[in-house]
Amino acid sequence: MQVSERPAYTFYLAACALVLCAIAARADEPRAVPLADASQAERLLYRQATLREALREMLGIPTKLCELAPESRGEFERDGIVVEKWIFTAEPGSRVPCNLYRPKHRTGRMPVIVFTYGHGASKSAWNYNYAAQVYARLGLACLAIDPIGEEERNLTGRMGSRAHDPQPVHERAERAGRLMMGKLVFDTMRAIxxxxxxxxxxxxxxxxxxxSLGGAKASWMAALEPRLKLAIVCGWAYHDVTLNTKFCTRVPNQRMxxxxxxxxxxxxxxxxARC
Structure with a gap:
């Protein structure tokens, strides 16, 4: 394993690692929000909770969970970084291969970052491999999972297949009760x-x-996952411009x-949570 000499497309992850380290180094305290009265605070919390639940239902996020049944597929060490290979069950019939990068020598529990990928990317993409090593050298763990349709989750085993992109795939997923974005987000929740x-x-x-698409997934995770402390959303927009993008992001954003x-x-x- 060698650190890539091509930092293009990964500078944002390396730079944001410093942000993550700074934020993760101290406990997060909820900020006081000035409200007119207690009833206004109650209305705000109620709106927050009901909206979050409505968005989960719209994406088709399952409410019942199966056993993870994680299996180790070995590990290797290089240049002070350990890479563990794992596979776990997101839901019946859906197994998720992943790599966990961590520093070899560290005392205490590690903060961790989970990658969410753009179109065609997966756990073995060179730029994500590079970024995972950067995080590990900074003392963080980093989890890289294969999105559905990519790499080990594709019948061909190919990288960059974009198998979850075609419109018929999204239409079949919706008929089954879930948007494709819902599956991508749910698998990331199961990674947590x-x-x-x-x-x-x-x-x-x-x-x-x-x-990109990974930024969209990170934004959904930040909105729906209460266990997150930080989300780095890059190459994406909180704007109606995303209502005319690819099917996997256009449909959930239109409904949102x-x-x-x-x-x-x-x-x-x-x-x-912080974004």
Whole structure:
């Protein structure tokens, strides 16, 4: 394993690692929000909770969870970084291969970042491999999972297949009761379930980071996942311009806009999360 000499497309992850370290180094305290009275605060909290639940239902996020049944597929060490290979069950019939990068020598529990990928990317993409090594050298763990339709989750085993892009795939997913974005987000939530089974992970300092489609997934995670402390949303926009993008982002955003305005979307996340 060698650190890539091509830092293009990954500078944002390396730079944001410093942000994550700074934020993760101290406990997050909820900020006081000035409100006119207690009833206004109650209305705000009620709106936040009901909107979050409506968005989860719209995406088709399952409410019942199966056993993770994680299996180790070995590990290797190079240049002070350990890469563990794992596979876990997101839901019946859906197994998720992943790599966990961590520093070889560290005392105490580690903060962790979970990658959310852009179109065609997966756990073995060179730029994400590079970024994962950067995080590990900074003392963080980093979890890289294969999105559905990519790499080990594709019958061909190919990288960059974009198998979840075609419109017929989205139409079949919706007929089955879930948008494709819902599946991508749910698998990431299950990755957090996996991380929380580990004794070496600080469960109070879990974040996500993504670019492009990965930025869209990170924004949904920030809105819906109460266990996150940080989300790095890059190459994405909280704007109606995203209503005319690819099918996987266009449809959920169009339906989200029927439920709320853009300023409300990030505000439905738990108050301790940071974007």
């Amino acid at each position: 379930d996996f991380l929380r089974t580990r004794e070496d992970i600080d469960q109070e300092r879990i974040g996500v980071a993504g670019y 806009r029927r439920l709320c305005e853009w300023p409300e979307f990030p505000c439905c996340r738990p108050r301790t």
